[in-house]
Amino acid sequence: MFDDLKPHIADLRKRLMISGLSLLVMFFACFFFYEPILTWMMVPVEAVLPPDSKMVAVEIQETFFTALKVAFFSGFILSLPVIFWQLWLFLAPGLYDHEKKLVVPFVFFATLMFLMGSSFAYYVVVPYGFEFLVNFGSAVVTILPSIGKYVGFFTKLLFGFGVAFELPVITFFLAKIGLVDDRMLKDFFKYAVVLIFILASLLTPPDVLTQFLMAGPLIILYGVSIYIAKVFNPAPTEEDEDEDLDDEKDEELEEDYEDEKERK
Structure with missing residues (x-):
């Protein structure tokens, strides 16, 4: 049993290594440009902050770890085509030849749907959500949002929407198999x-x-x-189901007939 799983485990390790290497390269590339990326991330909350409020770093190391979060999330977004490509290659051995040719549409639409979900969260959900959170209780407290917690919440929200928008792509794959x-x-x-x-x-x-x-x-x-x-x-119609039942009955009758012949 374990001998049969060894090739699959080895292939999975290969796909994970390639995906991880891609993510690592993009992470270092994004780390050098984390400031403009972080500025882009702060636009929705800065638009709703009161005039006397601003983003703060509560702890000494918070800015550094925030830069790591920004670089990792950005690197992940840029690595999505490679990650989806490796996922398809891992699943491809269980597919038919004509299904294996769908790798390009799968990678394209999976990446596109993730970006659409994240964009919807950034341009629609985040402004309304943060406006509610900032204005709630602002009459009695001064809002000083922590940059680290904000980035963590922001990336979780965009990631959640990106994954949720993969539903049609996942359905397509499950329907094909x-x-x-x-x-x-x-x-x-x-x-x-x-x-x-x-x-x-x-x-x-x-x-x-x-x-x-x-x-x-x-x-x-x-x-x-x-x-x-x-x-x-598509699900089989009632006529198809009736035909299948008739075929099963015919097969059962043939088997019974053959059994009777053998007994005689």
């Missing part, structure tokens, strides 16, 4: 809505507007996923 069809997704829809709102409450600031700003697009994407599954792996 026959694990899901449109009927399964339709039956799971009511449970998916509950899970989406739970995810939105965990990833967004604690106000209803930003939670709906995340849950709404995800529900739409789930609907798109149902259509994708219907195109690439």
Whole structure:
């Protein structure tokens, strides 16, 4: 059993090493330009901060570790095509030849959907969410946001939206290998809505507007996923199921007939 797994483990280690090396190279490249990247990250919160407030570093080492966070997140974004490419190569041995040729569309659309999700979070969700958090209680306290905690929350939010927007791509892959069809997704829809709102409450600031700003697009994407599954792996119709049952009955009758012949 373990001998059969050794080639897969070796291939997984190779893919992880290539992805990690790409991430490391991009990390060092982004570290030298962390200041303009950090400035870009601070735009949404600076737009809603009161005039007498500014970003601060609470601890001596906070600025340095914040630069590391910025470089790592930026490097991860730039490494996405390589990461998705290595993921596809790891899964490719279990695919048919015509499915292996989908590597370029998979890498392109997986990267595109992640960037779309992160962009939606940056330009739509973050401004509304941070405006709520900054204005809440601002009449009695002075807002002095910590740069380290802000960057951590900001990157978690963008990463969460990026991963959430991968839903159509994941559905496409699962439909191609026959694990899901449109009927399964339709039956799971009511449970998916509950899970989406739970995810939105965990990833967004604690106000209803930003939670709906995340849950709404995800529900739409789930609907798109149902259509994708219907195109690439439609559920069998009642006529197909009846034909399958008839075929099974015919096979059973043939087997019974053969058994009777052998007995005679």
